[in-house]
Amino acid sequence: MQETVMRNKSSKWNSYIVLGLSLVTMLILYFFSTQEPGALLQNAKLQLFKMMFVSIIIEAMPFILIGVIISALLEVFVSEGTIKRMIPRNPVLGIITASVIGIIFPICECGMVPAVRRLIQKGMPLYVATTFIAVGPILNPIVFWSTFTAFRNRPELAFSRMGLAFLVALVMGLIVYRFVHPDQLRHSNATSHGGHEHHVHAEGKTTVARPSFRTRMMEVMHHSISEFFDMGKYLMFGALLVSLLQTFVPKESLAALGHGQGSANLLMMGLGFVLSLCSTSDAFVAQSFTTSFSGGALVAFMVLGPMLNLKGVLMMTAVFKSRFVVVYSVMVIIFVYAGTWLLEKLLLQ
Incomplete structure (x- = not known):
């Protein structure tokens, strides 16, 4: 009965998708019919869109690959007991451990999920x-070096970025520990055995057979390919949306809206979300806004963007339940805004 209901729901959604694609196709065909042959290919907006889309994919793809390979290696070679032994039971120490993991394994936000x-x-x-999702893309040596390089004349911005990211992640981790149910994965019933096969003998004794290294590497390849295509579709869709926004919403128009400390911080946070830049390069984009925005607004851009961006949210919805993604997003927005406001008052004057 349940399978029938799920099949009907799937069929219903497939019908909606087909209908939507048909309408889009009709609109595209109508648009082409009103244009001169070849005129669309020479359109400057289209050229910009193509450049943005390809550059986002090329920039993010290596980090996606790194993320899925690490994910596959964890699946095959690391047991559940090892992970549990690595994480202290004290929540504060556990959060600090997550921050240290980010320093040791500098994964971009694209490969974090x-x-x-x-x-x-x-x-x-x-x-x-x-904590790892929030602080990992920021609190690592590569990002600190790129931020310090971009703001050689204002090193306090680099230190403010790192400090605020850590404090925001700490508070978020404690709130999740205290108030959020731990079962938030969409497929929480997925289990793994770390690449081991269990055999039960006639006497009732259970032994663990360790596969050969070649077999385990084949498992790594299998998991990597599956994970890559699973995450890649969300990256493609996110890159499409980001490219459209960057093409048709000029940064100059957004910058003109930022007047006053509070609105400027919110504006730069929104810009960080929309642009979805890699955390290793966003400092150089922030540096281009130095003459237009205050230090607090620049830090808001560099902290919120890696923690919460358009393509990252789409990837998170594939892994976590929607309610948790909303809670995570709201916490990031509130704490980053409050933190940059305090930085503006106390340090970045």
Whole structure:
């Protein structure tokens, strides 16, 4: 009965998708019919869109690959017991451990989601994983070096970025530990055995057969390919939306809206969400806004963007329940805004 209901729901959604694609196709055909042959290909907006789309894909793809490979290695070679032994039971120490993991394994936010899903399935607590998602893309040597390089004349911005990211992740982790149910994965019933096969003998004794290294590497390849296509479709859709927004919403128009400390911080946070830049390069984009925005607004851009961006949210919805994604997003927005407001008052004057 349940399978029939699920099949009917799937068929219904497929019908909606086909209808939507048909309407889009009709609109595109109508648009082409009103244009001169070849005129659309020479359109400057289309050229900009293509450049943006391809550059986002090329920039994000290596980090997606790194993330899915790490995810597959964790699946095959790391047992649940190992993960549980690595994470202290004290929540504060667990959150600090997650921050240290980000320093040791500098994964961009594009590759963070698949790796974190596997870590949670292996036994990492949700509050530690939340901290890792938030602070991992920022609190690592590569990002600090790029931020310090972009703001050589204002090193306090680099230190403010790192400090605020850590404090925001700490508070978020404690809130998730205290108030959020730990079961937030969409497929929480997924289990793994770390690449081991269990055999039960006639006497009732259970032994664990360890596969050969070649077999385990084949498993790594299998998991990597599956994870890559699973995450890649969300990256493609996110890149499409980001490219459209960057093409048709000029940064100059957005900058003209930022008047006053509070509105400027919100504006730069929104810009960080929309642009969805890699955390290793967003400091150089922020540096181009130095003459237009205050230090607090620049830090808001550099902290919120890696923690919460358009393509990242789409990837998170594939892994986590929608309610948790909303809670995570609201916490990031509130704490980053409050933190940059305080920085503006106390340090970045």
